[in-house]
Amino acid sequence: MFLGRVIGSVWATQKEDGMENLKLLVIQPTDFKDRDAGQTVIAADRIGAGVGEKVIVSRGSPARILFSGKNVPVDAMVVGIVDSYEVTEVGE
Known part of the structure; x- marks a missing residue:
């Protein structure tokens, strides 16, 4: 899983079976200091x-498990909207 920020949406009128009612978002991975941390x-x-919100994203097989055994071609899934977090740096 990783932390990210929603920076946009993707609209696709034609999708594979099982994806008909899925909203697709563009996520910018971030670190815990809200700095960009990887490819979108x-x-x-x-x-x-929604756009601007911090989210938790699961990737790979764990993302597909959320579809109850259906074979859906999803590699990443938003699994949480972050309200807040607290991180203590080592040495503080």
Whole structure:
């Protein structure tokens, strides 16, 4: 899993079976200081995240498990909208 910020949406009128009702978001991975931390990712979203929100994204097989055995071609899934977090740096 990784932390990210929603920076946009993707609209696709034609999708593979099982993806018909999935919203697709563009996610910028971030670190815990809100700095960009990697390549953008397109992630499926069933929980209603919006542009500007911090989210938790699951990738790979764990993302597909959320579809109850259906074979859906999803590599990344928004699994949480972050309200807040607290991180203590080592040495503080």
